[in-house]
Amino acid sequence: MALEIKQLSHIYSKGSPFESVALKDIDAVIETGEFIGLIGHTGSGKSTLIQHLNGILKPTSGTVCIDGKDVFAQKKKDMIALRHAVGLVFQYPEHQLFEETVYKDVAFGPKNLKLDEKTIDRRVRDAVTLVGLPETVLDKSPFSLSGGQMRRVAIAGVVAMEPQILILDEPTAGLDPHGRDEILREIKKLHAEKKMTVILVSHSMEDISRIADRILVLHQGEKVFFDTPAAVFREVETLEKIGLAAPEISYLIKRLRVKYPEIPDDIFTVEDAAAAIDHVLGGGRRV
Amino acid sequence: MFKDITIGQYYPTGSVIHRLDPRTKLLLTFGFIVLLFVARNLWGYLVAAVFITVVVLVSKIPFSYVLRGLKGIIFIICLTMILNVFMTPGEAVAKIGFLTITKEGIAVSVYMAVRLILLVAGTSVMTLATTPMDLTDGMEYGLRLIPGFKRFAHELSMMMSIALRFIPTLMEETDKIIKAQKARGADFESGNLVARAKALVPIMVPLFVSAFRRADELATAMEARCYRGGENRTRMKVLKMTSLDAWAFVVFALFTVVIIAMNHLPLPLPFPFN
Numbered sequence: 001m002a003l004e005i006k007q008l009s010h011i012y013s014k015g016s017p018f019e020s021v022a023l024k025d026i027d028a029v030i031e032t033g034e035f036i037g038l039i040g041h042t043g044s045g046k047s048t049l050i051q052h053l054n055g056i057l058k059p060t061s062g063t064v065c066i067d068g069k070d071v072f073a074q075k076k077k078d079m080i081a082l083r084h085a086v087g088l089v090f091q092y093p094e095h096q097l098f099e100e101t102v103y104k105d106v107a108f109g110p111k112n113l114k115l116d117e118k119t120i121d122r123r124v125r126d127a128v129t130l131v132g133l134p135e136t137v138l139d140k141s142p143f144s145l146s147g148g149q150m151r152r153v154a155i156a157g158v159v160a161m162e163p164q165i166l167i168l169d170e171p172t173a174g175l176d177p178h179g180r181d182e183i184l185r186e187i188k189k190l191h192a193e194k195k196m197t198v199i200l201v202s203h204s205m206e207d208i209s210r211i212a213d214r215i216l217v218l219h220q221g222e223k224v225f226f227d228t229p230a231a232v233f234r235e236v237e238t239l240e241k242i243g244l245a246a247p248e249i250s251y252l253i254k255r256l257r258v259k260y261p262e263i264p265d266d267i268f269t270v271e272d273a274a275a276a277i278d279h280v281l282g283g284g285r286r287v
Numbered sequence: 288m289f290k291d292i293t294i295g296q297y298y299p300t301g302s303v304i305h306r307l308d309p310r311t312k313l314l315l316t317f318g319f320i321v322l323l324f325v326a327r328n329l330w331g332y333l334v335a336a337v338f339i340t341v342v343v344l345v346s347k348i349p350f351s352y353v354l355r356g357l358k359g360i361i362f363i364i365c366l367t368m369i370l371n372v373f374m375t376p377g378e379a380v381a382k383i384g385f386l387t388i389t390k391e392g393i394a395v396s397v398y399m400a401v402r403l404i405l406l407v408a409g410t411s412v413m414t415l416a417t418t419p420m421d422l423t424d425g426m427e428y429g430l431r432l433i434p435g436f437k438r439f440a441h442e443l444s445m446m447m448s449i450a451l452r453f454i455p456t457l458m459e460e461t462d463k464i465i466k467a468q469k470a471r472g473a474d475f476e477s478g479n480l481v482a483r484a485k486a487l488v489p490i491m492v493p494l495f496v497s498a499f500r501r502a503d504e505l506a507t508a509m510e511a512r513c514y515r516g517g518e519n520r521t522r523m524k525v526l527k528m529t530s531l532d533a534w535a536f537v538v539f540a541l542f543t544v545v546i547i548a549m550n551h552l553p554l555p556l557p558f559p560f561n
Contacts, residue, residue: 016352017299056466080472088470095460096467098492108489112472143496157471 003030003053003165003197007062010048010221014060022048024221025062030199032164035191037212037229038201041243045221046201047091050167053199054086055079066165084113087163091170093154097142102128102153105142109161127160128153130193132186148179155183159190166190167199172207184211205247209233209268217244230266249273298415303531304346305416309425311532315539316413322546323402323409329556331549332401338542339408346416356411357404364400371396423448424526441516449505457498464493 010023023045030036040046051057052064055071064071071082090096099105106127110120128138131152137145142153155171168187172180188211191198202208208215208229215232217225219242225232232239233246236254247268253276257263260280267273299305304312319335326332343353377391414422427444430436436443465475468489475486 051466054470056469080474083470084472088467090463090467090470093467095497096464096471096489096493098489098496108468108473109471112474161472 002032002067004065004068005029005049005052005062006065008049008052008059008064009061010045010052010057011060012048022221023052023059026218026221026223028216028223028226030197032197033195034197035188035211035213036197036199037208037215038199038218039203039205039208039215039244040218041203043220044218044242046218047169048221049218050088050169050199050201053165053167054083054088056083056088084161085163086165086167087158087161089155089158089166089168089171091173092151093158093171094142094147094150097150097154097157100141101139102133102142102145103138105153106156106160109157113161123160123162124156127156130159130186130190131156132182148175148183151175151183152186155186159194162194163196165197165199167201169201170203171200172202172204180207187211203244205233205245209247217242219243229268233268234265296415297418298348298352300347300416302345302347302416304342304412306531307416307535308526308528308532309417309421310428310526311528311535312413312417313422313425313429315535316409318539318543319409320406322543323405325550326546327550328554330552330554331546332398332405334542334545334549335405336401339405339412342412343408346412348412348415352415353408353411356407360403360407364403367399367403368396371399419451420448423451424522424524428526441520445516453498453501456501457494460497461490461494464490 005026005028008023008026009021012018012020012022026045026049038046038049048057052059053071055064058072063073066082066085069078069082071079074082097105099108103124106124107120110123115123124138125135128135133149133152133156137149137153142150145153151171155168158166166187171187172183175183184207187198187200190196191211200208200212212229214226214228216223217232217239224238224242225235233250236246236250239246249270250268253263253265253267253273256277257265263276263280267276319339323332323335326335343350372388372392373386375389375392375395377389379387380390380393381388417425423444426447427440430440430443469475473486473489475483475490478486
């Protein structure tokens with residue numbers, strides 16, 4: 001499903017002294033199956049933007065089209081159908097758990113889709129396995145799990161609805177490095193196995209550079225870049241000016257390139273960097 | 288969704304009304320409510336309406352904001368009006384089936400409606416023009432004057448200010464949870480009463496969980512800093528009456544005199560109030 005954001009603007013509390021512009025004329029086209037990283041400093045409008053994508057927030061002006069259909073020009077029923085095509089995992093999603101057992105909580109979304117028992121059961125089990133939880137948690141109370149497990153249950157709750165576009169708002173916030181890597185790996189798996197279009201919101205360049213096809217950079221409600229990681233990270237000066245930075249490893253590569261210009265300049269992960277350095281310096285020897 | 292609630296919502300303009308001492312504002316609002324019940328005829332209410340209009344103009348708060356507080360009580364106003372129109376005994380004006388509309392009924396229902404509207408408008412202006420912190424400080428001062436309450440005054444006002452402080456937080460939280468459940472396909476708008484009540488469970492459970500979590504965190508943070516309220520505690524911002532407050536009292540005294548005078552002046556009254 002292609003997603004098209006057209007001239008989207010949003011102003012909070014319009015006409016009161018608390019008025020604030022959250023988004024200004026955002027334009028972007030996201031193709032089917034893409035993995036998009038959405039990045040920006042706190043207050044840059046990331047969360048506001050994604051809430052427009054499934055029609056939860058109404059824009060002040062502009063619109064969002066899914067497969068050419070204007071989300072906000074639909075009748076209520078069609079809009080709900082569109083909402084199901086776009087799965088949205090909010091920040092700290094574990095705060096929305098409410099059922100007695102993990103199974104019931106994950107089943108809440110599919111049940112709202114009015115699916116039959118058998119399909120619901122299959123989807124719940126699928127989703128829980130996909131996010132890397134053992135089936136033994138299904139009968140436990142979600143409130144007895146650890147923070148990282150609760151978050152996975154919440155993500156499974158959205159995955160079980162089998163959306164074509166999956167949006168995650170800072171799914172790794174507040175997790176330890178180990179939990180963060182696992183969640184990211186599982187999201188990558190979802191993207192690969194379920195062929196979902198994924199939009200990942202984060203303010204960690206490291207996370208995003210690893211997995212995103214393209215990166216959308218927001219600053220104070222405006223689009224700054226929307227390009228491949230290589231192209232975006234080349235603009236280190238602009239990124240730093242808006243309170244972001246390129247992945248730490250790219251600073252090392254930049255320094256190394258002064259001495260060894262044969263190292264390519266599109267390296268953003270520690271693994272690639274190690275390989276490149278090995279190639280240039282090691283010549284087969286261990287370094 | 289929760290944008291219509293004006294009580295406890297501060298509207299900053301920095302006007303003369305905003306700069307008054309919170310004790311003055313509390314006392315005068317209380318006085319205003321008492322006077323609404325002292326006034327006995329249309330002229331008195333007219334004066335009160337003009338008075339509150341002037342106060343709103345001086346406070347620079349848009350009328351739409353003050354009136355938003357009325358939305359919540361429109362039902363109560365309509366109900367009391369309907370009941371009073373039919374239930375008050377007196378000179379019959381019209382008959383609909385077994386229901387009789389009396390002249391006195393019309394008069395009483397209009398008075399009730401006007402009184403309620405002015406009451407809500409008056410209190411809304413106060414909460415819109417006073418920060419919640421100032422308001423609880425003023426209340427603490429007032430509570431201390433009541434015999435037997437001195438010991439609890441600080442605790443009570445602390446509870447008040449914490450409660451006020453958390454209203455917007457919990458509203459934001461509720462809003463977020465509603466959005467999250469909507470994203471999971473929850474439907475809050477259709478179905479019968481039972482279905483709708485059931486639909487509230489996915490909102491209420493996470494909301495309670497988070498409220499308890501917040502309360503627990505706050506208590507721990509206060510304990511960790513050895514918080515002890517009440518005794519021997521001095522204030523950073525001491526409330527101070529200024530000449531502005533003196534003028535407010537003078538103006539209000541004049542208003543009181545006019546309201547009482549209206550009860551006794553032989554001014555003509557139109558139907559059905561004569």
